[in-house]
Amino acid sequence: MGQRNKQALTVMAMAALGAGLLLQGAPAAAALQPATARPVPGEAPSAAPAPSVEAAGNAHVQGVVVSRVALHVRARATTSATVLGSLDPFEKVELSCQAKGSTVEGNNIWYRLHGEPGWVSARFVHNYTPVRWC
Numbered sequence: 001m002g003q004r005n006k007q008a009l010t011v012m013a014m015a016a017l018g019a020g021l022l023l024q025g026a027p028a029a030a031a032l033q034p035a036t037a038r039p040v041p042g043e044a045p046s047a048a049p050a051p052s053v054e055a056a057g058n059a060h061v062q063g064v065v066v067s068r069v070a071l072h073v074r075a076r077a078t079t080s081a082t083v084l085g086s087l088d089p090f091e092k093v094e095l096s097c098q099a100k101g102s103t104v105e106g107n108n109i110w111y112r113l114h115g116e117p118g119w120v121s122a123r124f125v126h127n128y129t130p131v132r133w134c
Contacts, residue, residue, distance in 0.1 A: 060094040060114035063127040071125070073118035077101025077110035084118045093120070095127060097134035 065071050070086035079102045087093060094114035101110040101119070109122035111131060 060096055061127050061129050061131045063093045063095050063111065063125045063131075065089055065091045065093065065120075065124060066126050067124035071120055073113065073120055075118065077112075077119045079104060079121075081119070087120065093125060095125070095131050098122065098131040099134045 065087045067089055070088060072083045073085045073087060074081040075084055077099050093111075095111040096114040097112050098109050099112065099119075100108050101121075102108065104121040104123040107121065107123040110119045111122055111125055111127070112119055112134060
């Protein structure tokens with residue numbers, strides 16, 4: 001067999017190997033695609049879409065404190081406001097709304113607590129769903 005034929009066979013074998021590796025991931029990628037529900041004639045849809053933040057109105061949002069030390073709850077959305085209390089690390093909180101305030105480590109968003117007075121810096125609270133603006 002000539003040198004040219006060996007090179008051609010090598011290129012074809014590499015292409016086949018590459019295609020095989022690419023296709024091997026295809027079933028996994030297909031499984032990650034969301035299933036599209038097809039309506040059944042005569043039946044009501046199984047689930048309504050999730051309400052938007054605006055539709056939620058005054059609904060509060062769950063969050064968790066992600067600071068390493070106690071997080072100050074303040075009277076206003078600023079670091080110079082009076083400290084009303086504190087929240088422990090990993091404590092779950094309910095958030096009413098968000099507003100711009102003083103910047104804390106590059107983040108100027110603050111959350112108003114639901115059901116009690118006070119504001120906390122969004123830099124140290126992870127919200128699970130979007131928080132509406134105040």
